[in-house]
Amino acid sequence: MKSAQKKIIGAALLSLALPLTAQATGTLQNDYVLAGVSDYGTLGSNKTVSPGILFDPTGSSIYGINDFLTPGTPLEGFFITSSAGNYQSNNTGHGSNSFVGFTIDQISSTVVSASASSLDGVLGVSxxxxxxxxxxxxxxxxxxxxxxxxxxxLTSLNFLRTLDPDPDVNAYSVYDTTNVTLSDDQACATGARTGQTICAFTAATYRHKAGVSASWATNPATYLAGTNSGNGDYTIGIGFDLGDLAAGDSLTLTYGYALGETLDIASGGSTGGGAIPEPSSPLLIATGLLGLAAIRRFKRKQR
Known part of the structure; x- marks a missing residue:
């Protein structure tokens, strides 16, 4: 957990003059967003190395220093509970990460895949x-x-994706964010000084619930039961109830993080959760390629 003694990341870690591909296992970049993909299969360039998640609202590829992820004690990752046990991976590599040795594929400048199996061999994740x-x-x-x-x-399969956003730290040394759960589909965190906002969103058909957690909850059940802790140095995320997964089967769910210079922009301008962006062409192509490969190996289960 974070404490008042957390240090601001040094200028060397924030410099964007260095080749970012040398700092990150994978890099996502367009005119608005610059983000790392860690070798833990999560967002971030491993621990406090920049880029975590950087955003330029002008679309000029000038991302600045207001990193949503890297200050202090970063947390961005996924947590899974099931009848076979619990599994997790987060960008700091701390705790009992259950997936190691992710295979990272830099498909394009805007598309990266990360795949691995759990240490016990039970669960594959991509x-x-x-x-x-x-x-x-x-x-x-x-x-x-x-x-x-x-x-x-595998029965009672639940999934959580969660993030601790800190957009105001590098410029203003403020860890607290203004947090809101707009609907079961979307929860957002806004830097009170910068106004920069990130929202966890989904349109998945699985039962799910977005929320804000003061305790930095890592159990999907906490989100599925409803957590809305308000403002502070808290996490946002979405819990999913995925039900049962038959032997050899796979399931797929889609969600993500939306960014904007204000809450209204990041949330899609709707207190009901906002519109979910359409998949980009590279995503559709990459998803098709991955799907063809998976069909050769697994009987797919879709919902």
Whole structure:
């Protein structure tokens, strides 16, 4: 957890003059967003190395120092509970990360995939990251595929994606954000000084619930039960109830993070959760390629 003693990241880590591909396992970049993909299969360039998630609202590729992710004690990752056990991966590599040795594929400047199996061999995970922009609302869209590698059904499968946003730290040394849960589909955090906002969003058909957690909850059940802690140095995220996954089957869910210079822009201008950006062409192509490969190996299960 964070404390008052957290240090601001040094200028050397924030310099954008250095080759970013040398700092990150994978890099997502367009005119609005610059983000790393870590070798833990999450967003971020591993721990406090920049870029975590940087945003330029002008679309001029001048991202500045207001990193949403890297200040202090970064947290961006996914957490899974099931009848076979619990699994997690986060960008700091701290704790009992259950997936190691992610295979990173830099498909294009705006599309990166990260795939691995759990240490116990039970669960395969693949995260496909894609940048897309609609007007002033930029998004990091994430398509996650989970595969049951065992000969038994995985029951009570739940999934959580969560982030601790800190857009005001590098410029103003302020960790607290103004947080709001707009609907089951979307929760947002805004820097009170910069106004920069990031929203966790989804249009998935699985039962899900977005929220804000003061305790930095890592159990999907906490979000699924409803958590809305208000303003502070808290996390935002979305919990998913995925049900059962048969032996050898896979399932896919899509969600992501939307960014904007204000809450209204980042949320899509709707207190009901906003419109979800359409997938970009690179994402559609990459998803098709991954799907063809998966069909050869697995019987797919879609909802």
């Amino acid at each position: 995260n496909l990251y894609s940048l897309t922009t609609i007007g002033g609302r930029s998004a990091i869209e994430i398509t996650t595929t989970l595969t049951n590698n065992t000969a038994s059904v």
